[in-house]
Amino acid sequence: MEMEFCAIGGYSEIGMNMCAVKVGNEVVIFDMGFYLPEVIRLQDEETVKTNLTRDELINLRVIPNDHVINEWKPLVKAIVLCHCHLDHIGGIPYMADEFNCPIYGSAYTIEVLKSILKDEGIKLKNKLKVLNGNDDVKLTNNLTLEFMPMPHSTPMANLGILHTPLGLVIYGNDFKFDNSPIIGPKTDYKYLKELGEKGVILLVCDALYAHEEMKTPSELIAKEMLKDVMLSTENKDNLIIVTTFASHIARIKSTIEFAKKLNRKIIIMGRSMDRYITAAENIGLVNFRKDAFITKYADQIKKKLFEIQKNPSKYLIICTGHQGEPRSILQRLATKDLPYEFSPRDQVIFSCKVIPAPINIANRVALEAKLKQKGVRLFKDIHTSGHLAREDHHDLINLLKPKHIIPAQGDVTKLTPLADLAEEMGYVRNKTVHVLKDGEIISIE
Known part of the structure; x- marks a missing residue:
């Protein structure tokens, strides 16, 4: 029995994640994402035309x-989605039909996927199957899929663990180590060590921040940063706007908590905000609607903005637009496409980092310039990452002791730092640590 690995997408760019593992005559696909910078060019917010x-x-x-x-497609037994970000699941509506197999994801991931399919009017022949953390499912006589819960910047993210006769294949794209998450369980280091003792033949791991010589801070740190800005800044006579990743339910939860302490009416605006929050509410993860008015409809948004203009200091808006997306709520506010007149006292809190792609960087620069022209007070980078940094990778490799490592999620400049670290730890380039490009297939021996 032989094992092969194909890097389909996400190995020459940040995003568009997809790979396939072939064990004997059976194949499992991990991820089926889209490339967000190109999507932004084609559409308004977060769904492909x-x-x-x-x-x-x-x-x-x-x-x-x-x-x-193409030759492997009849052999595919499962499509595995380890979390709900669109650079990992956004290709499903347009690609999954070619594969005669079920799609596995956590309850939250599947709920988000159902929402996307409904919005796009797409029906898949693939069965959508929920597999939650700490559960496993027998795919074939030789292959079992297990999910291990891992903290990330969206709920119910998991490591995908494929049990094969040749050893464990562990797919970790994306996650972080966190001992104090706001939602979900903390990292189980003991179980990671147990997996290492069972024998890991291949670790595929997100290398996005492997160049950062640090340990990624907990989400609790981001919550404290947000608390400091929201509760310790002069804001008696102004509107507060917080913008963050719509799928970052933990961050939105923290924002609502502090908005309530300020006795502000909470208005959440934007289609993607509505999508991810509704998915979280549908599975009983949160109940934001008891504390906030949530809307994706233009007429409701305009009506609320007229109300807010009369007395901005009574309100806090959580909205889309943290990357300066062209049709996002914040961008439309900045360009007066929506009816609100900023005052120099108003505050905009960017609870995020700029995604390091040229179009995102350009969009954010343009957005910030418009807001600064209006005298708005900006608070940027109120955020901690959802990805492993270099020292986290060091610990992960020590715990899992994989025979082979494949860095994922980026071009060669992003993948190389993880490969360099692996070499420092005794791995050999092109033999036991592999920097691949989209379309490459290698044997895992």
């Missing part, structure tokens, strides 16, 4: 080019 064909989307580099595994 449906009038483009599958091959057109591939040619535009919106979704991964999976033609490289």
Whole structure:
């Protein structure tokens, strides 16, 4: 029995994540994402236009080019989604139909996927199956899939653990170590060590921040940063706007908590905000609607903004637009496309980092310039990452002791720092640590 690995997407760019593991004559796919910078060019907020064909989307580099595994497609037994971010699941509506297999994800991931499919008017033939953390499912006689809960910047993220006769394949793209998460369980280091003792043949791991010589701080630190800005800054006579990742339910929860301490009416605006919050509420994870008015509809948003303009100091808005996306709520406020006149006292809190892609950087620079022209007070980088940094990777490798390591989630400049670390720890480039490009297939021996 042989094992092969195909890097389909996310190995020459940040996003568009997809790979396939072939064990004997059986294949498991991990992730099926889209490339957000290209998506931003094609659409308003967070869903791809449906009038483009599958091959057109591939040619535009919106979704991964999976033609490289055409011969493997009849052998695929499962599509595995380890969390709900669109650079990991956004390709599902346009790609999954070619695979005669179920799709596995946590309750939250599947709920978000159902929402995307409903919004796009797409019906898949694939069965959507919930597999929550600490559970496993037998895919075939030789392959069992297990999920291990891991903290990330969205709920119910997991390590994907594929049990094979050749050893464990561990897919960790994306997650972080966190001993004090706001939602979900903390990192189980003991179980990671147990997995290492069972024998890990391959670790595929997000290398996005492997160049950062640090340990990624807990989400609790981000909560304290947010608390400091919201509760310890002069804000008696002004509107407060907080913008963050719509899928970052823990961050939104913290924002609501502090807004209540300020006795502010909480208004949440934006289609993607509504999508991710509704998914979390549908599975009983949170109940934000008891404390906040949530809307995605233009007429309701405009009506609320007229109310807010009369007395801004009574309100706090949580909205889309942290990356300066062209049709996001914050961008439309800044360009007066929505009816609110900023005052120099108003505050905008960016509880995020800028995603390091040229279009995101350019959009944020333009947005910030517009807000500064209005005299708005900006609070940036009120955030901690959802990804491992270099010293976290060091600990992960020590715990799992994988035979092979494949860095994921980036081009060669992002993947190389993790490979360099692995070499320092005794791995050999192109033999036991592999920096791949989209479309490459290697044997795992």
